[in-house]
Amino acid sequence: MSDQKKHDEIHGVxxxxxxxxxxxxxxxxxxxxxxxKWDTYTPFPVHGIxxxxxxxxxxxxxxxxxxxxxxxxxxLLLQWYTNAYDYVFLISGKPNWSLPANIxxxxxxxxxxxxxxxxxxxxxxxxxxxxxxPLHKLPKFRRVTAxxxxxxxxxxxxxxxxxxxxxxxxxxxxxxxDCPVDTSRAALPLWFHAVMALVTCATFIPLSLxxxxxxxxxxxxxxxxxxDMDFQRKRKTQTGWEGFEDGRSMRLPVEGTIPRGELRDxxxxxxxxxxxxxxxxxxxxxxxxxxxxxFEWLSSFPTAVVVDDALLERGRERYGIYCGVCHGAQGNxxxxxxxxxxxxxxxxxxxxxPKALQSDSAKGYTNGELFHIAGNGIxxxxxxxxxxxxxxRWAIVAFVRAIQASQALPKAPADLxxxxxxxxxxxxxxxxxxxxxxxxxxxxxxxxxxxR
Amino acid sequence: MTITDPSAFGGQPSGEDDxxxxxxxxxxxxxxxxxxxxxxxxxxxxxxERTNRxxxxxxxxxxxxxxxxxxxxxxxxxxxxxxxGNNNPAYWGWPIVNFVFWVGIGHAGTLISAILFLTRQNWRxxxxxxxxxxxxxxxxxxxxxxxxHIGRVWVAYWLFPLPNQMAMWPNFRSPLLWDVFAVSxxxxxxxxxxxxxxxxxxxxxxxxAVNNTRRIAYGIFSLGWTGSSRHWHxxxxxxxxxxxxxxxxxxxxxxVVSFDFAVSQLPGWHTTIFPPYFVAGAIFSGFAxxxxxxIPARQFFGLKHIITMRHIDVMCRILMATGLxxxxxxxxxxxxxxxxxxxxxxxxxxxxxxxxxWWAYWIxxxxxxxIPQLFWSQKLRRxxxxxxxxxxxxxxxxxxxxxxxxxxxxxxxxxxxxxxYFSPTWxxxxxxxxxxxxFFTLFLLFLRFLPVVAIAEVKTVLPQAHAHGEDHGESHSAxxxxxxxxxxxxx
Numbered sequence: 040m041s042d043q044k045k046h047d048e049i050h051g052v053x054x055x056x057x058x059x060x061x062x063x064x065x066x067x068x069x070x071x072x073x074x075x076k077w078d079t080y081t082p083f084p085v086h087g088i089x090x091x092x093x094x095x096x097x098x099x100x101x102x103x104x105x106x107x108x109x110x111x112x113x114x115l116l117l118q119w120y121t122n123a124y125d126y127v128f129l130i131s132g133k134p135n136w137s138l139p140a141n142i143x144x145x146x147x148x149x150x151x152x153x154x155x156x157x158x159x160x161x162x163x164x165x166x167x168x169x170x171x172x173p174l175h176k177l178p179k180f181r182r183v184t185a186x187x188x189x190x191x192x193x194x195x196x197x198x199x200x201x202x203x204x205x206x207x208x209x210x211x212x213x214x215x216x217d218c219p220v221d222t223s224r225a226a227l228p229l230w231f232h233a234v235m236a237l238v239t240c241a242t243f244i245p246l247s248l249x250x251x252x253x254x255x256x257x258x259x260x261x262x263x264x265x266x267d268m269d270f271q272r273k274r275k276t277q278t279g280w281e282g283f284e285d286g287r288s289m290r291l292p293v294e295g296t297i298p299r300g301e302l303r304d305x306x307x308x309x310x311x312x313x314x315x316x317x318x319x320x321x322x323x324x325x326x327x328x329x330x331x332x333x334f335e336w337l338s339s340f341p342t343a344v345v346v347d348d349a350l351l352e353r354g355r356e357r358y359g360i361y362c363g364v365c366h367g368a369q370g371n372x373x374x375x376x377x378x379x380x381x382x383x384x385x386x387x388x389x390x391x392x393p394k395a396l397q398s399d400s401a402k403g404y405t406n407g408e409l410f411h412i413a414g415n416g417i418x419x420x421x422x423x424x425x426x427x428x429x430x431x432r433w434a435i436v437a438f439v440r441a442i443q444a445s446q447a448l449p450k451a452p453a454d455l456x457x458x459x460x461x462x463x464x465x466x467x468x469x470x471x472x473x474x475x476x477x478x479x480x481x482x483x484x485x486x487x488x489x490x491r
Numbered sequence: 492m493t494i495t496d497p498s499a500f501g502g503q504p505s506g507e508d509d510x511x512x513x514x515x516x517x518x519x520x521x522x523x524x525x526x527x528x529x530x531x532x533x534x535x536x537x538x539x540e541r542t543n544r545x546x547x548x549x550x551x552x553x554x555x556x557x558x559x560x561x562x563x564x565x566x567x568x569x570x571x572x573x574x575x576g577n578n579n580p581a582y583w584g585w586p587i588v589n590f591v592f593w594v595g596i597g598h599a600g601t602l603i604s605a606i607l608f609l610t611r612q613n614w615r616x617x618x619x620x621x622x623x624x625x626x627x628x629x630x631x632x633x634x635x636x637x638x639x640h641i642g643r644v645w646v647a648y649w650l651f652p653l654p655n656q657m658a659m660w661p662n663f664r665s666p667l668l669w670d671v672f673a674v675s676x677x678x679x680x681x682x683x684x685x686x687x688x689x690x691x692x693x694x695x696x697x698x699x700a701v702n703n704t705r706r707i708a709y710g711i712f713s714l715g716w717t718g719s720s721r722h723w724h725x726x727x728x729x730x731x732x733x734x735x736x737x738x739x740x741x742x743x744x745x746x747v748v749s750f751d752f753a754v755s756q757l758p759g760w761h762t763t764i765f766p767p768y769f770v771a772g773a774i775f776s777g778f779a780x781x782x783x784x785x786i787p788a789r790q791f792f793g794l795k796h797i798i799t800m801r802h803i804d805v806m807c808r809i810l811m812a813t814g815l816x817x818x819x820x821x822x823x824x825x826x827x828x829x830x831x832x833x834x835x836x837x838x839x840x841x842x843x844x845x846x847x848x849w850w851a852y853w854i855x856x857x858x859x860x861x862i863p864q865l866f867w868s869q870k871l872r873r874x875x876x877x878x879x880x881x882x883x884x885x886x887x888x889x890x891x892x893x894x895x896x897x898x899x900x901x902x903x904x905x906x907x908x909x910x911x912y913f914s915p916t917w918x919x920x921x922x923x924x925x926x927x928x929x930f931f932t933l934f935l936l937f938l939r940f941l942p943v944v945a946i947a948e949v950k951t952v953l954p955q956a957h958a959h960g961e962d963h964g965e966s967h968s969a970x971x972x973x974x975x976x977x978x979x980x981x982x
Contacts, residue, residue: 063958066720082524082695083950084723087958097725103732121652121660128662143669143747147676150740154680154733158687161729165722168714175717181698183718184691185532186524253654261656265646 050173050218051077051193052201053180054208059085062188065211066091069192072207076196080180080189102160103153110152114145173221179214191218307341309429311407321424324408324417336407344433354438357431361423362413362439369446370396370439391419397443409436517617517797517953524950527797531692531944532699534792542939545791550935556928563922564639572642574918581901581913586640587751589923591893592776593633593930594674594748595769596886598741599777600626601681604688605737608730614805616948617798620692621788622781623685624941628933629780630678632926637670666750673747680740684733687726690716692942745773752896759839759900762827768820772889775813775859778806779885786879788938797944800873807872810885814863817892821856835905847912848899851891858888 056062059081066079070093079088088094122128123136162168174180174191183189192204201217209215252262263269274280274288283290303309310318316335323329340346359368367373372395380390394401404412413432414424427435517527537543567574577584600622607615638647650671652661661668693713700706716722746766753765782803789798828840843852862884871877902911937943950956 059956059958079720080718081720081723082528082718083691083947083956084727085720085956085958086951088720089724092720094721094724097728099725099728100732117652118663122663126658126660128664130662130664133664140664143666143743143750144663144672146739146743147669147672147747150680150736150743151676154676154683154736154740157729157732157736158683161687161725162714164725165719167716167722168711170710170715172715172717175715184695184698184716185528252656263656265643267643 048220049194049201050220051191051195051199052204052208053174053177053189053191053216053218054212055179055183055214055216056188056190056212059188061211062190063088063091065190065208068207068211069190069204072203073198074192074196074204076199077190077192080174080183080191082184082186082188085188097164099157099160099164103156106156106160107149107153110149111145113152114148115141117148118144171221173218176221177216177218179216180218305341305343307337308343308433311337311341311410313337319411321415323415323420323422324412334407336405337410338405338407340406340433340437344430344437346437350434350437351441353431354434354436354441357427358435358438361427362435365393365420366396367393370442371446372396393420396439397446401439402443406436406440409439517799517949522796522953523955524953527949527953528695528699528946530794530797531942531946531949532696534794534938534943535696535940536699536701543791546935546939549931550939553928553931553935556925557932558928560922560925560928563918563925567639567918567922568644572640574916576913576915576919578911580904580909580911581898583897583901584913585894585915585919585923586636588890588893588897589926590633590636590640591748591769591897592890593629593636593926595745595773595776595889595893596780597626597629597633597677597681597777598745598770598773599781600624600629601677601684601737601741602774602777603781604684605734605741608734609738613952614802616945616952617802618781618785618806618944619948620685620688620945621785621937621943622777623681623688624937625780625784625934626681626777627678627685628930628937630674630681631933632930634674634678635926635929666747666754669747670751673744677740677744680733680737684737687730687733688945688948689942690714691718691726691947692945694718695946696942742770745769752900757900757904758833758835759843759896761836762824764820764823764827768817768824771813771816771820772859772892775810775817776886776889778810778813779882779889782806782810782878782882783886784934786875786882788943792938792943794944797949803875803878804869804872807866807878807881810882811863811866814859814885818856818860821860839900839903842903843895843899846899846903848895848902851895852899855888855891855895858884859892862888 054065056065062079062081063085066088069077070091079085079092081088118141119136127135129135179187180189190208192199192208194201205215276289278288279286280288306312306314306316306318312319313335317333319329319334344350363374365372365374365376367377372393374393377393380386380392386392410429410432412420412422413427413435414422414429416422424432575584575586577586600619603615603622604619607619638644641647641650649655650661650668661671690713693709694716697706697709697713700709746769749765749769752760753762755761785798786803789795825840828836831837843849862881865871865877865881898913902913904910
């Protein structure tokens with residue numbers, strides 16, 4: 040019983056040594072004596088001492104391997120979840136998930152996990168930090184981290200017998216010492232515990248707020264940590280601002296600014312007049328109002344337009360799309376719209392029939408005027424400038440000239456080659472008479488065919 | 492044990508030129524555990540009022556540069572990145588150059604600690620601690636530049652994959668994000684490596700502490716280390732593992748940094764040689780910085796017997812070897828530009844050497860390739876002035892290398908309409924100088940208060956550290972402390 044008490048009083052027996060050899064030899068003796076709770080203390084890792092002490096290899100490498108593999112899984116999962124599943128990045132049609140691009144980050148995460156594990160598992164296996172150690176109370180022990188060596192057999196060892204330990208160690212060194220149990224429990228003051236408890240609880244507040252923000256519903260808008268992206272200090276388009284004289288937040292372009300692609304420096308091409316001449320307004324061609332002869336209309340084609348088969352073909356196509364519906368494929372004024380209007384006798388509601396384009400008046404227009412009409416309209420006809428590009432309008436003009444020269448002749452021309460089948464093109468009047476189903480009252484306005 | 496040669500242990504230059512005889516790792520016949528501990532711990536134990544005058548002056552200068560840096564960062568953040576010279580077409584100007592420069596310097600530390608540890612280059616023990624510290628402080632400087640470069644610093648956390656109210660994630664296929672992972676992993680792992688290596692030495696400091704402040708401060712950071720052999724056993728395993736992990740890490744970091752450039756489709760950047768070329772350059776610049784720091788430090792703090800001429804000699808040779816690698820990379824770039832037959836690529840390289848930034852290119856070539864050739868001569872390797880100057884010109888050259896890569900390519904890409912010329916502003920220049928303030932402030936504090944040399948490791952390379960009866964005779968069993976009893980041998 041008294042022996043037991045003695046063991047409780049001392050932490051262990053400490054022996055000091057001055058060189059590697061003596062500590063090694065003592066370590067072997069202690070090992071052979073069958074002690075378990077004992078250790079040697081050296082200022083640097085002494086090679087061969089593990090064997091002398093009978094220390095078993097540590098499992099640290101396996102822990103690190105396990106955590107390294109965990110790191111690999113985490114790295115891959117993180118990248119897969121964030122970039123291929125939750126928020127898919129589509130980049131140049133590449134696959135959403137392709138390993139090579141994810142190797143660098145996976146590698147770094149493996150290293151990160153393993154290195155942290157190597158360090159913290161080392162601390163864990165060594166039960167560090169361990170600030171209050173009775174050995175630190177021994178003044179002599181302090182030199183163990185500098186230039187001396189020590190062995191301590193702890194009283195905790197089941198075979199511990201202070202005298203026997205003293206005998207074993209005493210044979211190796213003359214410097215022996217009992218290490219008393221550390222009774223001065225470094226108790227921290229009560230208020231410190233209270234403050235620490237409060238601080239620990241307080242650290243959960245931000246986290247719980249974040250969790251609440253994510254999962255609870257609320258009628259208030261989401262909290263923005265940095266609102267400067269969503270709510271920017273700027274004026275949006277089409278709003279007012281008293282800061283500018285005109286009260287608008289948007290600025291007008293500088294006088295004379297030309298939008299991209301709207302430079303109209305080729306007068307022939309864009310306006311159908313001679314280069315440098317007065318530019319006709321963008322208005323319906325009205326001989327009386329606009330004063331057709333005020334302008335130097337082009338009688339030929341602009342230099343920028345080459346009249347060839349391709350242009351005529353383009354013109355035929357465009358004409359068919361934009362003009363033929365009213366003026367007829369051959370320019371006789373018998374397009375589908377015109378026919379339908381005649382059939383329902385639309386003139387009673389003020390319908391103006393499209394004119395035939397073979398009329399002398401139509402033939403009498405210069406090319407420039409025809410171009411202007413195609414773009415801006417004439418009398419009750421609207422212009423098509425917004426749908427047809429200038430080049431295409433010139434193609435249409437070329438095509439209109441072609442059909443004027445070739446189509447809708449009322450009687451066979453004298454120089455008609457023999458064998459050519461000629462059929463005079465019907466006028467709107469003929470059409471009306473042939474449509475028996477429609478009750479056609481005599482109308483005051485003469486249809487387009489009249490102009491022939 | 493062939494780490495030291497008994498006959499040469501007198502510190503005499505006798506066997507120096509004989510390649511079969513290794514020079515001692517620690518010089519001086521009477522060196523033992525006590526003197527090594529005293530020499531290193533003594534530096535940190537000088538009372539504040541007796542601090543080295545040179546240290547105080549250096550620290551005052553560094554600290555004021557650091558203060559200037561702080562004000563400049565404030566100016567940058569409150570005004571915007573427009574205070575830098577970065578502008579169309581060179582949106583990557585000095586900040587990225589400085590970033591790569593500092594990260595590169597931060598490579599030697601881990602290289603010395605990890606790779607030389609794995610390859611059992613025991614000479615590293617004298618310099619590894621300081622080199623690791625240099626690594627960490629250089630990475631701090633490096634990390635600062637991209638951090639403040641992002642413009643809206645307050646959203647720097649967007650760099651990391653954190654859940655956010657925008658429900659967005661970063662793009663993991665961008666080398667810039669790889670960089671975030673590589674550099675931050677490198678910074679934390681280097682810090683762990685450095686700190687872990689320091690724990691036993693901090694315990695030494697704790698046990699030598701003369702007042703309570705020191706005892707508590709060093710006591711907390713030494714985590715209650717006792718020097719237990721069971722602890723050392725796990726500790727050494729952990730250290731080996733960390734070294735094995737840090738080795739591929741150090742190689743990956745600068746490779747990833749080089750991807751920032753190499754993955755872009757810009758002539759002069761889009762080359763496969765970049766990763767190895769950058770790594771060689773990083774080691775090159777890192778060793779240069781180690782030399783620049785260690786030569787004055789060993790002089791001022793009386794560590795000449797621990798950081799010996801042999802260390803300097805080896806580092807000079809490494810400097811020359813890596814310099815040659817870098818030179819090889821410069822020439823192979825030209826070859827590939829010609830061999831690849833892409834006109835833009837050829838232009839980019841001809842322009843580098845003879846174009847608008849020809850001066851930067853030739854500064855780079857002469858500092859990095861030509862000047863280190865001096866080290867072929869042993870006499871020059873032994874002349875500390877020469878070594879110091881070469882190490883500084885190497886640092887200058889390596890800064891220019893990054894400048895040449897970043898700026899020449901950006902200002903001369905495919906279309907002449909997007910060509911330009913980069914000029915730094917005063918903020919660029921002063922911020923770069925300020926980053927040296929940050930670096931040296933940290934480094935000087937380290938020199939003053941922490942174990943500059945890995946004390947425990949140096950002890951392991953002393954002859955006394957090895958049990959006898961293996962291959963040493965008793966002839967040189969110089970005892971440890973003064974009160975040494977007769978040594979015992981059991982073999």
